[in-house]
Amino acid sequence: MTAKDLVGNHIETLKPYVPGKPIEELKRELGVENPIKLASNENPLGPSPRAMAAIEAALPDLHIYPDGAAHHMVGAVSEYHDVTPQEVINGNGSDELLTIAVRTFCEFGQDSAVISKHSFAAYGIRCQSHNLNIKWVATDEGLKYDLQAMAEAIDETTKITFIANPNNPTGTYVNADELRRFLKAIPDHVVVLVDEAYHDYVEADDYASALEMRDIHERLIVTRTLSKCYGMAGARIGYGIANEEIINRMNRVREPFNSNSLAQVALSEALADREFVERSVAVNREGRAVLESGLADLGLEWIPSQTNFLLVKMPVDGRQIYDAMLRKGVILRPMAGYGLPKWLRISLAEREKMERCVDSLREVLTEVAS
Ligand SMILES: Cc1ncc(COP(=O)(O)O)c(C=O)c1O
Known part of the structure; x- marks a missing residue:
């Protein structure tokens, strides 16, 4: 064997x-x-000095387990986004939140996922490792998401779909109207995960974060990472925002010490360092x-x-x-x-x-x- x-x-x-x-x-x-590395979309400036100072100050406590509920971090995120702590989940990078979402909401080997071609590779990997049936949807000629085709690909077996906005590896984005229209078209039984890893770089006037659209679709999860604009890819820290019911279920699947203690303390300083x-x-x-x-x-x-x-x-x-x-x-x-x-x-x-x-x-x- x-x-x-x-x-x-x-x-x-x-x-x-x-x-x-x-x-x-x-x-x-x-x-x-x-050599120079231009391969992983890391921040060339390094981390925020404030985040580094917070990590240094926390080093003597490294023998103690992190706060499993990530109280301080969740509080900082909830304040920053003006949501309740119950609407926030901490991740070991935002990547982990994709895994948690798939494992929480999709029945192993039974459900399907709708994923755009040429979007972040982790979506397909997470869904295949959970033995989901993946419906791949072609992008348009500009390599942009075809949201209408994605909405049409959704059926009663579909449990999750992913929108990276803006998208990796294309750099394209969907504008606020397009995203709103898409969210309105998605049936209740489908979780829509909008991955905003590159949010802070967006300059397009007609873009809006999905955080402004939470009233349109109840099963909306928005993820953010500290790996890009905040320069903390090595610390592995990200978070998700959704309604309390969704976060409550995801927290059942989340490992208790998924975010390390250094990353947790660095997050609030990094978010505050505008x-x-x-x-x-x-x-x-x-x-x-x-x-x-x-x-x-x-x-x-x-x-x-x-x-x-x-x-x-x-x-x-x-x-x-x-x-x-x-x-x-x-x-x-x-x-x-x-x-x-x-x-x-x-x-x-x-x-x-x-x-x-x-x-x-x-x-x-x-x-x-x-
Ligand atoms: C669209 C997108 N989402 C998520 C991630 C993962 O970020 P993290 O480092 O928070 O796991 C990346 C990393 O490249 C990305 O491009």
Whole structure:
């Protein structure tokens, strides 16, 4: 008997999540000097200094289990969003909240999920690991969610659907009217999880958080993360907001110590540090302008983005460019796993990193062309 015989087909055929290549790994493999990572949409400024100070102050208590109810953190989130503590759930990153939602509301091996193609890979992985029947819905020609087709794909077996707004890996967003219309069309038995990991970067006037639409659909869960604009990806901290009944059920599934004590104390400081968030957004805006201008110069096509990354189309297979960029010490993110083999995702960062990325791309594209 092998491990293969111990698992169901849903596990055997599951393709694991492939994260961005760590800088240390590239150094080990290729011995590249001074590499830069533009592969995981991390904040190039590091964490908020206030969050770091809170973590340092909490270190002597590391031998004590975290507060299982995450009282302090939940309180900070409820204050920040003006909701009750009973409407908040803490996560080990927002990723964990997707898992909790699937495990709480979907019957293993029975229910179905509606997921857009080219949206965050974790949705499909979580649903397949719970042996759900997944209905994949095509995006429109601009790689944007086709919300009407998603609503039409929902039937009586559907228990959950996911909207990343804005979306990873495309950087596209659905506007407030589109999202409202979608939520109105969704029947009561379906949980709609709106994943707002990139919310703080959005500048489009017609965007609105789903937190403003909680009265439209009762089974709405909105998730946020501290991994992006707040610079705390390594701390693994995120949260979800939904009505009390939904949160109550999710808390039954949540592990008691899912959010570590350092991340919990850092969250309130990070949320309060608006100066840091503003600086992060400004650096991101400048990085986007520099990268877009470089890409235009190189004659490359990209998708307009409301996030901290750009999805860029390569003239040849993206993997070829990705490998060549690694040799120049620039880590990008290949997109074949998302069904976009010609595209690469480039995280935005400070001007110098964007310029280095464009210079390296220019060299690589010239090498490829010759
Ligand atoms: C759309 C989206 N949702 C959620 C996450 C996961 O964030 P976290 O680090 O909070 O688990 C990511 C991370 O890349 C993401 O792109």
